């Protein structure tokens with residue numbers, strides 16, 4: 001059974017050897033409107049990106065993650081994916097995860113498009129046979145043709161996005177983690193991508209989608225959380241959470 005469980009999770013980023021600032025500077029930085037909670041300890045800066053977070057997701061949950069810049073949305077998704085280890089607390093995930101994060105992540109920029117398709121299949125735990133079975137579908141969906149013979153560092157952002165999206169949605173997964181995935185790509189691709197995503201969401205068990213695109217969230221998610229400085233301040237239905245976030249931001 002698919003499940004995502006976070007219990008009292010803290011994720012902190014530490015930067016050392018930062019320059020001391022004047023008292024005036026410190027006051028100014030407290031007026032910032034975005035970013036996680038920041039704490040200065042001598043020459044060390046700690047950003048508390050996720051703080052004491054508890055969250056349980058069960059099959060059927062399609063969670064939208066709402067919050068202003070730096071609220072901790074990306075950090076949350078990457079923590080669920082196992083990319084960031086928690087400083088404290090428990091992260092337990094049952095089920096196979098598919099991610100759609102920023103373009104470079106999980107792709108080898110020096111390898112060709114074809115090689116990256118195979119790599120994506122291996123990372124998804126698929127057998128050679130399963131990868132062979134999916135390859136034509138992925139190739140067709142990307143529309144990249146002969147470009148698939150070139151290293152992906154030569155692709156435009158939109159081209160890399162097509163490949164990444166096609167791979168991320170090719171293999172069924174129990175848990176989908178999507179972070180601002182529809183930003184790149186032309187209008188025609190976005191329409192096809194939306195169709196493919198809907199299809200995949202129907203087959204998966206849990207979805208977590210972080211996006212500033214309200215329409216997308218309303219059409220895909222059945223609930224949402226509002227994050228502020230690394231904390232979930234509200235969980236409810238999508239429209240309600242979006243309204244709350246507007247009130248907080250105004």
Ligand SMILES: Nc1ncnc2c1ncn2[C@@H]1O[C@H](COP(=O)(O)OP(=O)(O)OP(=O)(O)O)[C@@H](O)[C@H]1O
Nearest residue numbers: 013035036047049068069070071072073074075076
């Ligand atoms: N690798 C990192 N090193 C140091 N600090 C980081 C790192 N990643 C994120 N942070 C900090 O953690 C906080 C949360 O960042 P995160 O990217 O999770 O926010 P977000 O809600 O996804 O923002 P946005 O809407 O702008 O994408 C921010 O204050 C950010 O500066």
